[in-house]
Every structure is written in C-alpha cells, then in structure tokens.
Amino acid sequence: MNQGAIGSDFKTQPAYKAYRSPYGPKYTVKPNIRGWTVGGATKLGLTLASFGGVAGVFAIFFFSDVPKVRNDIMIKIPLIGNHFVREIPPSDNPF
Numbered sequence: 001m002n003q004g005a006i007g008s009d010f011k012t013q014p015a016y017k018a019y020r021s022p023y024g025p026k027y028t029v030k031p032n033i034r035g036w037t038v039g040g041a042t043k044l045g046l047t048l049a050s051f052g053g054v055a056g057v058f059a060i061f062f063f064s065d066v067p068k069v070r071n072d073i074m075i076k077i078p079l080i081g082n083h084f085v086r087e088i089p090p091s092d093n094p095f
Helices: 038-062 067-072
Strands: none
Touching: none
C-alpha cells in the first residue's frame, strides 16, 4: 500500500480553515493530547491516586496479622504502633 496515497490510513488536516460566521458564538478548542485535556487528565490522576491510596491502606491493614508486616511496618507507626505489639505471657509459653 502506498504511504500518503488517497485512501490511506493517515488522517490529515484539510488545507482550508473551517468557516466561522461573524454572527455565531465565539469559541475556542481546548488544547488536548488525543482527546485528553489538562483538566481531564488532572481529574483522572487525582481519582486514580485516591483509589491507589485507599487500596494501599487496605492492604496494609489486611496483612497486619502477618508477623513480618506487623513487626516491620505496623509497630513503627507513631500513634497506633503500640496496638500491634504482641507479647506472649509467660504462663502461655509451653517451654
């Protein structure tokens, strides 16, 4: 298939500008990249970051009973770290 021939897969801008009536509304086209404007990309980024943060907090608390997570992460949290300290009383020790 010839590149740039009529009927090719590439879309090009027409050689003329679109007609704008002097009596019609004055509008501008927002700059975008493949349809994503700055506002839309910002909104999507904040939404994804929020869901990621919530998923991360859920994962940490879901795995908080795993000893490695509890000792390496949960105990080191300043305000709630003491809640995750697990000490076995001497009376429960079988040895």
